[in-house]
Amino acid sequence: MDRYDAIIIGSGPAGMGAAFSILKRKKDASILMLDKRKYSTGGMRNDCKMNFTFPIGFPLEYWNEDEANRYLDEVTDFLKPDILSKSNISTYQARAERLGCSLLEIRQTHLGTDGGLELIKKLQEMLEENGVTLSLGEEMLSIDNEKKTITTNRREIGYKSILIAPGRQGFHFLQDVMHQLGVNYMDNIIDVGIRVETRIEHYPIVKDYYDPKFYFKEKVRTFCTNSGNAHVVKEQYATERGDIWYSVNGHAFKADESRNNGLVNFALLKTVRFTEPLASGQTFAEHLGLLASLMGGGKPLMQRVGDFRLGRRSKIATFNGDLYDFKPSLDASPSDISLAMPSKILRYIWSAMKNLDTIVPGVLHPSTIMYYPEIKLYANKPEYRDGNFQVCESVFFAGDGAGTSRGITGAWASGIRASEGMIRYF
């Protein structure tokens, strides 16, 4: 049986951050990185928009500003991002403040889905050149921390320390691992909302600020704005029983005037924190996803703002034409999102839309499409034993699936922080 100083599960930014940090701090360590896919499946592979300003991507329960900035400096030194320029920010900020909202100015770069893939390939090559063993297409199934071994779909492997960073889609897998290790956790927070798609001329702020971060009342915020060659996509999730549901998301390819489709999309999300007696936000989210999928005949829902304002459902026959003058980039079901969405969430989201239309007039054009649901499940909150995200002796978690980050740079920083605990076991 092979045995390594460090096994890293997941080749997303959390896993990458840990691997490069171990190489930097313990050059001769033996490292194995496993991923069930050939290329990581999270944000580096999809859109790859990176934010370099606290608190974007850094959950406040685990990070304070000084600490996050210290790690962000290390992430920045390694990734050397080309920060995008911004203009006219103070005008938008003043308009937002008049409404009791805010616009956060952040340092950001955008590689696009194609640029992200190039980055992943480059990082994988660098790891191999530095002696890291990469096993792609290999899936971790279970762990035995008494024997310090994991079982994968191919073999048993030993470790001195292990980082498990399976991302958001590894949510159930991580919960299985926590059951095997006897680690307590909560998953009581979720983000639920819509993805908005419109023409760039109806949301021209993106020419000044690629991914504007607006914060509205009642914990509603804009998130993950994409423009140029921008597309709404659906991500498939399965409940523990195997029932399929979808969340929408968005991405763009790297800037290339000749391929622009003239569209912009962004999420408007509301954070919901559950208290007793509902223990699992994840289960709640799954029910919302299943309901939308049921209504949409197995697809996410979409509704034109013009229909929504009149209180009528969108229909296939009238979805395009006249004022509804652009084709949706996702094959979703024309429907009535207010039938599927909890009214409290919808009320706050619609209020945020109206505020946004006052700050950036045009976004409520009748043609604008609202897709539902967009759900973010990064709310596993394990009981950590220390500041390095250790859950039990020699086992560490990091990244979006473990709740220590909400974005690529936060995940990378989490991986570095976990690695500082891991190297104590070599």
Ligand SMILES: Cc1cc2nc3c(=O)[nH]c(=O)nc-3n(C[C@H](O)[C@H](O)[C@H](O)COP(=O)(O)OP(=O)(O)OC[C@H]3O[C@@H](n4cnc5c(N)ncnc54)[C@H](O)[C@@H]3O)c2cc1C
């Ligand atoms: C579609 C999409 C687009 C996004 N776009 C952005 C963006 O532009 N900017 C941004 O900051 N954030 C974005 N995010 C959020 C982003 O994914 C995360 O913040 C970041 O990628 C999290 O990193 P991670 O390392 O925790 O997980 P991931 O990047 O998701 O990587 C986890 C990896 O673990 C692997 N894995 C899971 N289970 C197992 C197992 N049992 N065995 C072996 N391997 C396993 C998965 O295949 C995956 O490659 C996006 C997320 C999604 C889903």
